[in-house]
Amino acid sequence: MLRELALHILDIAENSLNAGATLVTIEVIEDTHADKLTIRVADNGHGMAAELAARVLDPFVTSRKTRRVGLGLPFLKQAAELCNGRLTIDSAQGKGTTVTASFQHSHIDRMPLGDLPGTILTLVVGYPHADFVYRHSVNDQTFEFDTRPIKAELGEVALSEPEVIAFLKKQISDL
């Protein structure tokens, strides 16, 4: 069981990267007026055929060769539905996949967001060949982080260099 939405976001993004994504867009939208929390992970990976997309919410369906169960998405779907929300997957082969999970923001069982900056830092450093856009909004305030201008500037410098880690941490300070 993952106890933070930030860990679920990390888990979904890992699927995106395994699907060959070169750009992953992560959005966390908090609308307290409508009492709704939406998380969305959109990628440009190789996508899924309609037949597989319809089955990935079954825990006994996975593309992995090392084990025969895939629990990430089924757990998130259950968590969303327990909080008056839902989970949807839009996928097109050759184009990419978008996973959207919504929750009643104030629901007593709604998982905490958790360490979102930690999740983003881990992804950005851990997958140096992919780009990430992270957007977090709370009502009309928005924080945005995009790796593309940073990598254009850094060129071939590794993201796990100490000065770069310090820089990234400062940039991913969030709302």
Place this chain on the structure above:
Amino acid sequence: MPVKSLDDLKKIKEQALAKRAIRDASARARVTVAMGTCGIAAGARDTMKAILDAIEKDAITGVLVTQTGCIGLCEFEPIVNVQVGDAKVTYGKVTPERARVIVAEHVVGGKPIREWVITR
């Protein structure tokens, strides 16, 4: 992104290039953290963060830290692979505390910590 940040980046780039801290094969060590659902559930993100914090705090250059998915040894998660030169070592149950020790003693010091290695 503000212009000031881009100026900071230029400085970082110049310093890093002066030390030849670049992405390619010149890295003196490679650290790979397994980040499948099993790894994440066992705390791999905080293990990864502890590794990055140690590199930042002790200003350790030339270490390439990346991620991979599930490697089929879920019961040993969080799993971290360390490669120094041609020698690869796979560690199991790497808590943030163990991660800090692995960075200091193996990645920097060159001495693997035998009792945390997965052997099978």
